[in-house]
Amino acid sequence: MTRALITGNAAAAWGARLAGAEYVPAFPITPQTEIIETLAGWIDAGEMDCRLVTLESEHSMLTAAGAAASTGVRVFSATSSQGLLYGMEMIYAAPGNRAPFVLVNVSRGIQTPVTLEPDHNDVLATRDSGFLQLHCATCQEVLDSTLIAYRLAEDHRVRLPALVNLDGFYLSFTREPVDIPARTEVEKFLPPFNPETTRFHAGEPVSQGVVVLGGAYYSYFRYEQHLAAQRALEVYAEVAAEFEQEFGRRYDAVETYRSEDAEIVFFMIGSFSTKAKDAVDRLREAGQAVGLVRPRLLRPYPAEALRRALAGKQGVVVIDQNLSMGMGGVLHGELAGALYGQPGMPPVLASFIGGLGGRDIAAEEFYEMVEVTRKACQEGVTPPPRLLYTADELRQMRKLQAVAHAERREDAA
Amino acid sequence: MYRIRFHGRGGQGMKTASRILGSAFFLQGYEVQDAPRYGAERRGAPIFAYVRAARQPIQERGIILAPDLVIVADDSLLPMPAAGVLQGVTPRTTLLIHSSEAPETWRQRLNIAGSLLTLSAQAEPHFAGTALTGAAARLVGVIMRSALEQAVRQELAGLGEETLSANLAQALAAYDGMAAHAGQVSEGEASAAVACPRPDWVDLPLDEADAAAAAIHAGATSVEVRTGLWRTLRPVIDYARCKRCWWVCSEFCPDSAIKVSAENYPEIDYEHCKGCLICVAQCPSHAITPIPESSEVKP
Ligand code: SF4
Numbered sequence: 001m002t003r004a005l006i007t008g009n010a011a012a013a014w015g016a017r018l019a020g021a022e023y024v025p026a027f028p029i030t031p032q033t034e035i036i037e038t039l040a041g042w043i044d045a046g047e048m049d050c051r052l053v054t055l056e057s058e059h060s061m062l063t064a065a066g067a068a069a070s071t072g073v074r075v076f077s078a079t080s081s082q083g084l085l086y087g088m089e090m091i092y093a094a095p096g097n098r099a100p101f102v103l104v105n106v107s108r109g110i111q112t113p114v115t116l117e118p119d120h121n122d123v124l125a126t127r128d129s130g131f132l133q134l135h136c137a138t139c140q141e142v143l144d145s146t147l148i149a150y151r152l153a154e155d156h157r158v159r160l161p162a163l164v165n166l167d168g169f170y171l172s173f174t175r176e177p178v179d180i181p182a183r184t185e186v187e188k189f190l191p192p193f194n195p196e197t198t199r200f201h202a203g204e205p206v207s208q209g210v211v212v213l214g215g216a217y218y219s220y221f222r223y224e225q226h227l228a229a230q231r232a233l234e235v236y237a238e239v240a241a242e243f244e245q246e247f248g249r250r251y252d253a254v255e256t257y258r259s260e261d262a263e264i265v266f267f268m269i270g271s272f273s274t275k276a277k278d279a280v281d282r283l284r285e286a287g288q289a290v291g292l293v294r295p296r297l298l299r300p301y302p303a304e305a306l307r308r309a310l311a312g313k314q315g316v317v318v319i320d321q322n323l324s325m326g327m328g329g330v331l332h333g334e335l336a337g338a339l340y341g342q343p344g345m346p347p348v349l350a351s352f353i354g355g356l357g358g359r360d361i362a363a364e365e366f367y368e369m370v371e372v373t374r375k376a377c378q379e380g381v382t383p384p385p386r387l388l389y390t391a392d393e394l395r396q397m398r399k400l401q402a403v404a405h406a407e408r409r410e411d412a413a
Numbered sequence: 414m415y416r417i418r419f420h421g422r423g424g425q426g427m428k429t430a431s432r433i434l435g436s437a438f439f440l441q442g443y444e445v446q447d448a449p450r451y452g453a454e455r456r457g458a459p460i461f462a463y464v465r466a467a468r469q470p471i472q473e474r475g476i477i478l479a480p481d482l483v484i485v486a487d488d489s490l491l492p493m494p495a496a497g498v499l500q501g502v503t504p505r506t507t508l509l510i511h512s513s514e515a516p517e518t519w520r521q522r523l524n525i526a527g528s529l530l531t532l533s534a535q536a537e538p539h540f541a542g543t544a545l546t547g548a549a550a551r552l553v554g555v556i557m558r559s560a561l562e563q564a565v566r567q568e569l570a571g572l573g574e575e576t577l578s579a580n581l582a583q584a585l586a587a588y589d590g591m592a593a594h595a596g597q598v599s600e601g602e603a604s605a606a607v608a609c610p611r612p613d614w615v616d617l618p619l620d621e622a623d624a625a626a627a628a629i630h631a632g633a634t635s636v637e638v639r640t641g642l643w644r645t646l647r648p649v650i651d652y653a654r655c656k657r658c659w660w661v662c663s664e665f666c667p668d669s670a671i672k673v674s675a676e677n678y679p680e681i682d683y684e685h686c687k688g689c690l691i692c693v694a695q696c697p698s699h700a701i702t703p704i705p706e707s708s709e710v711k712p
């Protein structure tokens with residue numbers, strides 16, 4: 001094992017390398033490119049025995065990933081944002097083949113307008129695809145989750161592809177100290193892929209992705225994917241326990257931080273949750289009973305673990321780094337669905353939309369969200385959803401619009 | 414926790430500088446987080462990078478709003494509000510500017526009460542990053558000379574011995590030069606939740622769709638952005654070889670940067686040619702060759 005300063009992208013590449021990925025179909029996109037470059041460099045230097053092929057699009061890349069997985073090799077790929085969307089047809093198609101592989105997504109906001117910076121609308125667009133989803137908060141977690149994802153995806157009770165998500169910039173380009181285990185250590189936890197019946201060979205023709213008419217047959221195949229995804233919850237717990245035993249790092253499906261005796265907790269995914277931890281520490285110093293509950297696993301949805309973590313709390317600050325137009329925050333709606341009608345659940349789920357397109361969430365905003373939620377608990381009235389957006393930010397926007405307006409008039413004249 | 418922000422322009426090695434400092438802290442036993450922050454990657458654009466170092470694991474992320482040390486590689490960024498160089502600078506922040514002007518001049522110009530130091534401008538601007546890092550390592554006072562040296566070697570390992578030793582010399586000279594100020598930059602405290610000002614959130618109003626679609630309402634703005642600055646390799650047409658075919662080069666250029674003159678010769682618009690070299694690959698007469706952008710022969 002070595003402990004080194006590496007970026008989230010490098011951590012993802014290390015995950016693929018240590019997992020012994022044998023085939024990497026690739027297409028570059030900011031902020032994911034470094035993953036592909038790193039792997040290509042290792043393969044070139046003979047440090048990694050793997051075939052990397054650049055395809056002409058993410059659609060082809062994901063088709064290749066799914067097809068290669070069906071032959072029984074260990075497949076890794078990575079994308080981001082528009083690339084993920086471009087491959088979306090295959091994202092939804094691949095899980096039905098029941099051939100496992102791991103896809104890393106480096107979150108980046110989606111257009112329009114275009115950005116390079118992160119939020120979670122890209123990854124949440126894959127929410128209903130059948131891919132299992134692991135969400136990371138640190139560079140260490142990126143490496144570790146990639147290894148865990150293979151175990152989970154390849155387990156014969158599951159056999160679904162898995163997606164590991166890390167935030168662009170805040171993880172992808174950020175170096176943090178990461179324990180990089182030796183290949184021999186990893187092999188104990190993650191032995192070579194045993195594809196069992198997943199062996200699509202030239203001599204044994206199989207047709208995949210076939211037509212199934214008649215809703216009942218279709219329902220069967222689709223619901224089987226759902227059941228397998230649900231089974232992955234139990235498998236995840238086993239895999240995470242083994243991981244902890246091997247490497248000493250614990251990754252519950254739902255991370256809880258100082259939440260046991262908390263009255264109000266933050267609920268969010270991704271790298272900004274470490275900022276929330278910092279806010280929790282500061283608020284605790286100020287005598288407030290505040291904590292954090294963060295689902296690592298978003299698919300399958302760890303509903304039971306969330307109910308356990310949230311039972312008896314007064315209020316939940318739900319921070320969505322995504323936006324479903326005309327509805328609001330995706331995490332908020334899902335959480336409400338999991339808690340509704342269950343005994344002992346917090347009466348107030350306050351919805352906040354923040355960090356879109358990489359916008360910072362400042363410490364004072366974390367404090368204020370707690371304040372708003374506390375007040376709501378006292379008054380028994382859930383506040384309307386709130387976009388984290390300051391008067392100063394609106395002023396800057398208005399300034400740009402004034403310039404655009406003047407230009408437009410000039411144009412018309 | 415030490416919170417250090419670097420400001421420079423793309424191409425000045427800010428990312429490498431921040432990584433050298435990050436690695437030096439790490440070698441010294443600190444927990445570290447370092448990251449560059451830029452938009453579309455290109456030379457000349459303002460970028461910043463940051464380094465956090467602490468004895469405890471670091472939970473903060475992203476932009477540093479209360480820096481202990483601000484390092485400026487390009488003094489032309491100081492008057493640019495968009496570069497945000499002075500954001501969060503307080504009397505306890507040290508400002509380190511790479512500039513040929515005296516600290517006193519900058520102190521007056523910027524009306525700065527806190528500590529302001531300059532590192533005299535390097536003859537070769539691409540050394541600015543490493544030199545500033547060397548100075549920063551001394552300013553924080555907890556980085557040994559040997560850790561700095563090891564960090565420089567580590568981060569510049571891929572550049573060859575000559576470049577490495579030149580950079581190392583710069584870094585160490587700057588480190589030594591800051592002896593009088595060793596340890597002057599200290600770790601900032603975590604700001605308490607109680608003393609914090611509240612955010613002035615607003616409800617976003619619903620605007621007319623027309624105003625709320627991201628668009629640029631002016632013609633030919635792409636002409637004004639000199640994308641030629643991004644080029645690292647320059648295509649040069651050898652007119653003795655050019656057969657004035659049917660201007661394959663011009664057809665293929667994805668940036669429409671090759672025009673055909675009245676005499677039917679192709680002409681490259683270097684203000685906008687990004688140096689993709691597609692024209693080089695496509696020219697059937699092999700009349701276009703690439704030369705490094707830095708080479709002496711200017712078009
Ligand atoms: S493609 Fe080559 S030969 Fe044809 S016009 Fe361009 S430079 Fe001349």
Ligand code: SF4
Nearest residue numbers: 666686687689690692
């Ligand atoms: S190098 Fe690329 S951008 Fe430049 S002239 Fe040739 S084809 Fe156009």
